Amino acid sequence: MSSAPKSAAIIGGGVIGGGWAARFLLNGWNVRVFDPDPEASRKISTVLDNARRSLPALYDRLLPPEGRISYHEALSDALDGVDWIQESVPERLDIKHEIHANINTHAPEVAIIASSTSGFKPSELNTNGQRIIVAHPFNPVYLLPLVELVGDPDHCARASMVLNALGMYPLMVRKEIDAHIADRLLEAVWREGLWLIKDGICTTKELDDAICMGFGLRWAQMGLFETYRIAGGEAGMRHFLAQFGPALKWPWTKLMDVPEFTESLVDLISDQSDAQSGHLSIRQLEHLRDDNLVGMMRSLKKSQSGAGATLSTHEQTLKLPKSHDLPITVSRAIPQSWTDYNGHMNEAHFLEAASLATDQFMEMIGAGPDYVAAGYSYFTVENHIRYLTELHSGDRIFITTQVLQGKGRKLHLFHSIIGPNGDIAATVETLLVHMNLTTRKSALPSAEIEEKLKSIANAHAAYPMPDGAGRHVGQARTA
Amino acid sequence: MSSAPKSAAIIGGGVIGGGWAARFLLNGWNVRVFDPDPEASRKISTVLDNARRSLPALYDRLLPPEGRISYHEALSDALDGVDWIQESVPERLDIKHEIHANINTHAPEVAIIASSTSGFKPSELNTNGQRIIVAHPFNPVYLLPLVELVGDPDHCARASMVLNALGMYPLMVRKEIDAHIADRLLEAVWREGLWLIKDGICTTKELDDAICMGFGLRWAQMGLFETYRIAGGEAGMRHFLAQFGPALKWPWTKLMDVPEFTESLVDLISDQSDAQSGHLSIRQLEHLRDDNLVGMMRSLKKSQSGAGATLSTHEQTLKLPKSHDLPITVSRAIPQSWTDYNGHMNEAHFLEAASLATDQFMEMIGAGPDYVAAGYSYFTVENHIRYLTELHSGDRIFITTQVLQGKGRKLHLFHSIIGPNGDIAATVETLLVHMNLTTRKSALPSAEIEEKLKSIANAHAAYPMPDGAGRHVGQARTA
Numbered sequence: 001m002s003s004a005p006k007s008a009a010i011i012g013g014g015v016i017g018g019g020w021a022a023r024f025l026l027n028g029w030n031v032r033v034f035d036p037d038p039e040a041s042r043k044i045s046t047v048l049d050n051a052r053r054s055l056p057a058l059y060d061r062l063l064p065p066e067g068r069i070s071y072h073e074a075l076s077d078a079l080d081g082v083d084w085i086q087e088s089v090p091e092r093l094d095i096k097h098e099i100h101a102n103i104n105t106h107a108p109e110v111a112i113i114a115s116s117t118s119g120f121k122p123s124e125l126n127t128n129g130q131r132i133i134v135a136h137p138f139n140p141v142y143l144l145p146l147v148e149l150v151g152d153p154d155h156c157a158r159a160s161m162v163l164n165a166l167g168m169y170p171l172m173v174r175k176e177i178d179a180h181i182a183d184r185l186l187e188a189v190w191r192e193g194l195w196l197i198k199d200g201i202c203t204t205k206e207l208d209d210a211i212c213m214g215f216g217l218r219w220a221q222m223g224l225f226e227t228y229r230i231a232g233g234e235a236g237m238r239h240f241l242a243q244f245g246p247a248l249k250w251p252w253t254k255l256m257d258v259p260e261f262t263e264s265l266v267d268l269i270s271d272q273s274d275a276q277s278g279h280l281s282i283r284q285l286e287h288l289r290d291d292n293l294v295g296m297m298r299s300l301k302k303s304q305s306g307a308g309a310t311l312s313t314h315e316q317t318l319k320l321p322k323s324h325d326l327p328i329t330v331s332r333a334i335p336q337s338w339t340d341y342n343g344h345m346n347e348a349h350f351l352e353a354a355s356l357a358t359d360q361f362m363e364m365i366g367a368g369p370d371y372v373a374a375g376y377s378y379f380t381v382e383n384h385i386r387y388l389t390e391l392h393s394g395d396r397i398f399i400t401t402q403v404l405q406g407k408g409r410k411l412h413l414f415h416s417i418i419g420p421n422g423d424i425a426a427t428v429e430t431l432l433v434h435m436n437l438t439t440r441k442s443a444l445p446s447a448e449i450e451e452k453l454k455s456i457a458n459a460h461a462a463y464p465m466p467d468g469a470g471r472h473v474g475q476a477r478t479a
Numbered sequence: 480m481s482s483a484p485k486s487a488a489i490i491g492g493g494v495i496g497g498g499w500a501a502r503f504l505l506n507g508w509n510v511r512v513f514d515p516d517p518e519a520s521r522k523i524s525t526v527l528d529n530a531r532r533s534l535p536a537l538y539d540r541l542l543p544p545e546g547r548i549s550y551h552e553a554l555s556d557a558l559d560g561v562d563w564i565q566e567s568v569p570e571r572l573d574i575k576h577e578i579h580a581n582i583n584t585h586a587p588e589v590a591i592i593a594s595s596t597s598g599f600k601p602s603e604l605n606t607n608g609q610r611i612i613v614a615h616p617f618n619p620v621y622l623l624p625l626v627e628l629v630g631d632p633d634h635c636a637r638a639s640m641v642l643n644a645l646g647m648y649p650l651m652v653r654k655e656i657d658a659h660i661a662d663r664l665l666e667a668v669w670r671e672g673l674w675l676i677k678d679g680i681c682t683t684k685e686l687d688d689a690i691c692m693g694f695g696l697r698w699a700q701m702g703l704f705e706t707y708r709i710a711g712g713e714a715g716m717r718h719f720l721a722q723f724g725p726a727l728k729w730p731w732t733k734l735m736d737v738p739e740f741t742e743s744l745v746d747l748i749s750d751q752s753d754a755q756s757g758h759l760s761i762r763q764l765e766h767l768r769d770d771n772l773v774g775m776m777r778s779l780k781k782s783q784s785g786a787g788a789t790l791s792t793h794e795q796t797l798k799l800p801k802s803h804d805l806p807i808t809v810s811r812a813i814p815q816s817w818t819d820y821n822g823h824m825n826e827a828h829f830l831e832a833a834s835l836a837t838d839q840f841m842e843m844i845g846a847g848p849d850y851v852a853a854g855y856s857y858f859t860v861e862n863h864i865r866y867l868t869e870l871h872s873g874d875r876i877f878i879t880t881q882v883l884q885g886k887g888r889k890l891h892l893f894h895s896i897i898g899p900n901g902d903i904a905a906t907v908e909t910l911l912v913h914m915n916l917t918t919r920k921s922a923l924p925s926a927e928i929e930e931k932l933k934s935i936a937n938a939h940a941a942y943p944m945p946d947g948a949g950r951h952v953g954q955a956r957t958a
Contacts, residue, residue: 015712046762053873054769057814058776058790060835061797062875138693139710140765143772145789146693167793169692169786177680181689184675185668190723192667193703197751198744201656205755208702210661213648214617214625216698220775221784223687223695224672231618233494244669265677272676276684283525286619288782290533293622295778296699297537302816305700305771307648310624311537314646318540335536337781341851342916347859348831355827356539372820380826383864384952390858390919394532396541405953412953429952437821440869472951473863473908474884474891 005030005067008084009111011075011099013040016116017088018047019141021069024084026055026142027166028064033071034078041071051142058143075099076106083108084162086135088116096125104130112159118183121176122151135159136180137168145169148180212306221292222285225269226277230285237273241266295337320360323400326463327364329357329415330399334391345391351383354415354428357399361413365452367445376445378411378432386468389425396420403460404469406453409434409442414466427468484509484546487563488590490554490578492519495595496567497526498620500548503563505534505621506645507543512550513557520550530621537622554578555585562587563641565614567595575604583609591638597662600655601630614638615659616647624648627659691785700771701764708752709764716752720745774816799839802879805942806843808836808894809878813870824870830862833894833907836878840892844931846924855924857890857911865947868904875899882939883948885932888913888921893945906947 007030010021021031021044033044048069056063072078079085085107089095096115107113114135115125125132133151138144147163149156150173160170173180179187196202202210218227225237232240277285300308301315321328330353338349358380362368367378391397398418405412411432419425436443444450487503489496492514500510500523512523527548535542551557558564564586568574575594586592593614594604604611612630617623626642628635629652639649652659658666675681681689697706704716711719756764779787780794800807809832819825837859841847846857870876877897884891890911898904915922923929 015710050765050769053766053815054773056812056875057816057873058773059794059797060809060811061794061799062810062812062877063797138697140769140772143769143776144693144696145786146689148689164792165796167789169688169789171685171688171692173680174685175678175680177675177678181675181681181686182693184671185686185690186694188667188671189664189703192663194744194748196656196660196663197748199654199656201652201654202660203755204702204704204748204751206650206653207660207664208704208755209648209650210625210627211664211698211702212700213650214623214661215665216695216700216702217623218617219690219695220699221691221695221779221782221787223683223690224668225683225687231494265673269673269676269683272683276682276687286529287532288784290529290619290622292779292782292784293619294533294537295781296775297622299774299778299816300700300771302774303700303767303771305767307624308700310646310648313643315538315540317644318538318542320540330539331541332539333535333541336532337536337778341848342856342858346834347862348827348834351830351862351864352827355825369820377821379821379866379869381866382952383826383830383862385830385862385864387858387860394536396535398541410953431952470951470953472949472954473861473910474889474949475951 006083007032007067007081008086009034009078009082010044011035011078011085011087011103012089012116013037013044014088015043015047015139016137016141017086018044019051019137019139020086020088020116022048022051022055022142023166023168025067025069026051026063028067029084030067031069032078032080032082033069034075035071044069047140047142050140054140055142075102079103079106079108079111081108082111085111085113086116087114087132091117091119093120093124096120097128100125100130100132101128103132112155112162114159119179121178123176126151131155133159134173134176134180135163135170136183138182146171146182148173148182150176150180209306213310217293217296217307218289220296222289225273226285227289229273229277230282230289233282236282237270238266241269291336294335298335298337321398326400326402326416326460327361328398329360329364329401330354330397330417332356332397334393334395334397336393339393343392345393345395347385347387350385350387350391350417350426351428353397353399353417354383354385354430355380357401357415357428358413358430358432361401365449365456367449371446371449372437375437376443377435377437379435380430381433382431384429384471384473386427386471387425388427389419389423391417391419391425397425402463402466403453403457404429404465406457409444411453414469416466427466429469485562486511486546486560487565488513488557488561489523490514490557490564490566490582491568491595492516492523493567494522494526494618495616495620496565497523498530498616498618499565499567499595501527501530501534501621502645502647504546504548505530505542507546508563509546510548511557511559511561512548513554514550523548526621529619533619534621554581558582558585558587558590560587561590564590564592565595566593566611570596570598572599572603575599576607579604579609579611580607591634591641593638598658600657602655605630610634612638613652613655613659614642614649615662617661625650625661627652627661629655629659688785692789696772696775696786697768699775701768704748704752705756705764706768708756709761709768712761715761716749717745720748770815773814777814777816800877805879805881805895805939806840807877808839808843808880809833809876811835811876813872813874813876815872818872822871824872824874826864826866829864829866829870829896829905830907832876832878832896833862833864833909834859836880836894836907837892837909837911840880844928844935846928850925850928851916854916855922856914856916858914859909860912861910863908863950863952865906865950866904867906868898868902870896870898870904876904881942881945882932882936883908883944885936888923890932893948895945906945908948
């Protein structure tokens with residue numbers, strides 16, 4: 001591919017067309033939109049706003065500079081010089097045929113022409129000998145990687161390279177079929193779900209909970225077959241099939257048009273499953289699954305979505321140990337996701353733990369989330385961290401917090417991270433300043449907080465100045 | 480509930496029974512196992528090992544001390560004084576009936592008796608007038624929150640409180656039905672999936688990709704109906720239903736026993752959807768969904784699972800800007816997940832960004848992952864961070880890295896985090912020591928690295944000592 005900016009024509013600018021526009025634009029392509037809807041530009045802008053606040057945040061690197069978006073009244077104009085044409089008009093074959101004929105007349109010869117159709121097969125789209133492939137994406141198109149490709153293998157292979165460069169995951173469908181692959185699975189769930197709602201077994205919320213509190217979490221990181229391979233245990237996929245095959249004859253869904261469970265189908269599935277996952281033992285698959293589940297559920301905790309809300313509620317019932325010494329502000333295990341390629345806890349997560357210790361200290365003095373909601377907070381202005389011993393996944397640690405100074409706007413804390421052997425694994429010296437959140441300027445804390453801090457600071461004054469406080473980076477230990 | 484440790488009897492110790500044992504044990508319950516299989520203890524130990532490496536890592540607080548696990552040859556012994564009895568024997572009604580009769584004879588009167596059955600209804604289990612409820616969990620039981628509860632409402636309500644205290648999510652099923660809720664949806668996908676494999680549309684791996692690269696990610700945080708509500712856009716659920724209802728008549732799955740799409744079904748679903756999600760606008764739902772997707776995909780990057788692998792591959796094609804000044808070691812946007820309750824980037828993530836800058840610097844001098852794999856690395860021993868201006872979600876930052884000293888075992892770096900206005904948002908002064916990863920002791924770097932460091936350090940010596948280097952926490956700015 002050349003280094004000149006490429007361009008894509010977006011034909012039809014709804015949620016799907018807008019999502020495609022965002023995916024191309026934020027990856028540096030120029031985008032030319034054709035949509036007779038007078039609202040098209042407003043609708044696409046909304047999708048673009050969503051995409052701009054999320055897609056760049058996905059990466060630890062900056063995406064290339066955005067391309068340019070333009071709106072065109074004539075289809076021929078929108079198609080001028082483009083490398084990719086994406087049609088996302090309503091799901092009616094007559095509408096598709098009409099627009100495809102027009103696209104065919106004006107499209108540059110080298111351009112890939114793709115339809116976002118969720119249902120139609122290339123053979124239905126190309127009845128007039130056109131060269132349209134199916135490139136079926138999933139909402140939100142700017143974030144979800146999956147694109148099902150169906151149609152001419154050469155065109156699909158070229159399309160595949162482009163989609164990879166956009167950070168997407170092209171999936172070649174081996175034989176064309178109504179609704180391709182994913183939407184067939186979705187349609188099956190939808191049909192069964194409608195029965196469950198209609199029959200009063202559950203509400204829409206309860207059905208959603210049945211998904212996102214259980215198998216939804218499994219499917220975000222492994223699919224159906226790999227998950228069931230694990231369920232089969234060391235005996236593998238064949239064992240699972242032997243165990244669960246009979247359920248096909250049971251009234252476990254209202255959708256009873258089931259395939260015959262022949263020996264050759266069992267062989268086909270077992271062999272494909274071996275090819276897919278056979279390089280990992282069941283134990284390795286379990287560890288991978290569990291680490292992924294922990295990582296995802298932890299990431300859902302912040303938004304209180306699904307399993308994240310359950311986790312958060314449970315966590316609040318877990319109490320910190322009482323201490324007659326310096327207060328214990330953290331007591332926890334180290335998650336696998338906190339480790340790095342050196343096989344130990346990454347430097348940043350020592351500070352994450354200390355930051356939680358500071359949060360806990362804030363709760364102790366009445367400067368927690370309620371105080372923040374009232375417009376005041378402490379901001380950290382400096383941290384000094386000394387890493388003394390390595391910590392590893394699963395290690396249990398606790399943190400004690402000593403007040404070095406707590407007067408006026410300044411709060412000077414010293415956190416000691418105690419490792420599983422009782423050694424100090426790290427120390428974090430932290431300086432905070434009390435802030436007015438409206439002016440974003442420093443300010444004096446409330447009298448209650450000042451009073452509390454004073455009494456804690458007085459009590460902590462009985463402890464010696466901790467080893468390592470007041471030091472600069474690289475200062476000799478004996479100094 | 481009293482504060483004395485509670486105890487649970489685990490009847491049948493396979494993957495599900497073992498998962499229950501782990502869930503109780505790691506939440507401080509004593510566990511009494513009955514399973515005639517001589518391998519039971521080995522099998523449960525394997526599940527416990529998995530649970531011990533993952534469940535505690537889920538929380539930012541320590542779980543209570545583990546309970547005690549014991550194995551019993553007599554069922555009556557296992558049931559002695561327990562508060563909860565969980566039966567997870569094979570899925571055959573005659574086996575269930577036999578063991579339930581025995582449990583009934585020996586169970587303490589106050590104990591909850593629950594079956595893990597995935598298929599049978601309470602009315603089938605309790606044909607002899609017993610008081611067994613269904614408590615159907617999902618593998619891995621020690622991590623996934625969902626438990627479907629079916630049966631006597633009072634028993635289920637009591638069970639619900641216990642499950643909440645174990646960090647689980649009890650879902651009351653309103654009417655008993657074969658396979659409850661989630662497994663009916665799973666069975667529908669399974670049946671459709673078997674057709675797709677059998678008909679050669681895709682392989683097991685391709686089908687799994689069609690799930691975890693697309694709708695699986697959606698379902699880990701919102702279910703079917705909330706996702707479709709968003710797809711309906713501002714027009715809401717009713718609009719979605721009008722648009723997609725007709726698909727029920729189309730050959731989009733082989734499972735054609737569909738419910739009639741009557742007006743009253745449309746009303747039922749729309750009303751339930753309003754009750755479920757009506758407190759959030761579509762825009763709010765979209766932001767929530769997108770933040771969750773970004774968070775989960777970022778968490779999958781480390782393990783290279785599903786969308787995490789796609790993300791990682793794409794990220795490696797994104798280049799850092801060239802610099803004729805100090806090298807640029809990070810160039811990125813701030814994800815929403817890096818912010819905290821103060822509405823700005825959390826202190827720990829400044830260090831996460833700087834840690835990525837150090838990683839990039841390591842690549843520059845040839846001390847990246849390959850060097851680590853060969854048994855050598857640099858470990859951070861000290862960091863000093865000064866927070867100068869706030870950063871927010873979406874802000875684009877870059878980091879420049881200056882070598883202050885690079886000689887022998889020591890490497891002294893100074894990272895400047897540059898915010899969106901070109902101001903220095905923070906500085907991170909970091910001291911690293913070169914390590915032999917086998918002895919876990921400091922050691923001299925290779926001659927190549929020493930040479931490279933020397934030439935970079937010489938070039939950087941032309942720059943002034945940065946403002947803020949060599950300072951201790953709280954040092955006055957004028958000092």
